[in-house]
Amino acid sequence: MKIEILGTGCTKCKTLYENAKRAVEESGKSAEVVKVEDIPSIMKYGVMSTPALVIDGKVKFSGKVASAAEIAGML
């Protein structure tokens, strides 16, 4: 599974990245968490408010910081 965190590097994006990593660790599933910071890649997903979370190429939510528990529910 591949989890992408879209965002141009604001504090909210970092928090979401940390939460996603924690969610993966706690769930015990194998997933790769990566940050996507360049605008063209963010725009490819049609996301207009950052941070956003993408799992296997599908936008799960945008414009909010979800908790680790909430992200774990999406894995």
Next chain:
Amino acid sequence: MLMEHAMLKSFADYIVFTLIGLVPGSRSGEALDFFIYDTLKIFLLLTTIIFVVAIIRSSFPPEKTKRMLSHKREFVGNVLAALLGIVTPFCSCSAVPLFIGFVESGVPLGVTFSFLISSPMVNEVALIMLWGLFGWRIALIYIGTGLLVAVFAGIIIGKLKMEKYVQDYVWEMQVGNSEITTMNFRGKLDYAREYTMGLLKKIWPYVVVGVGLGAFIHGYVPADFLARWAGPDNILAVPVAVALGVPLYSNAAGVIPIVHALMEKGMAIGTVLAFMMAVTALSVPEAIILSNVLKKPLLATFFGIVATAIVIVGYLFNAML
């Protein structure tokens, strides 16, 4: 409302004059009393109202706003964009993807600007703080004129046909279509809770510093101190206030307690409103972020037109009120 105010007031009085033992009427006592009272009042108002507004906002993701504005005619589009700017969540760190998403999907440039101007300037935080400190009349006037500035500046930018001054890569960008995720009521409550906590965490230092400075001015600056320079009779006061406000970066939460105290000391209402708008609508960090998508002539035009519109609003209110 009134009862809560009285309760907060006696609570602040109790802390300052009974617990700490400062003398009522003394400068330090009055300044601290003002600080505690205003901070409590503002945080109480902010927490409740941001939560309610966040629930409303969860129904207006930017993706939906974009769809409503794409290929809209000028004027109608500008008005709608300015109004949607109030309810669509906006964070300056998302300004670039937002801008690209708008123009790529066929939202006219001028309409996009109406949104970009109204969104940071006219929002629930400004409304709450103005209502709490100045009363509902000033709050409504601010919202109304803020919307006018956004509509008017957007229409002019649209008429100037400055599309060629948008960075070239913006037009070549491939923008995907993300489906709008809809939230159930439970999800909306969660979103609102996170949004409220996140926003409070971001703005509380501005509020405390703003109220602190306001309290200092309230307690130490002599009454009518500003009347001579910044009263309604000084023609230069409005442009000077705007020129000072543009490079300053703060949000509505930080600047309103300060302008409240300035008005108490004799600054004219139009000058106060103009200063506030300049601080919230235009700033150096915003210019840097927007330079990723705008070439210099368009960036300069944007700042120039908005600043001019704000100066006009300032004069108008100094003449009327």
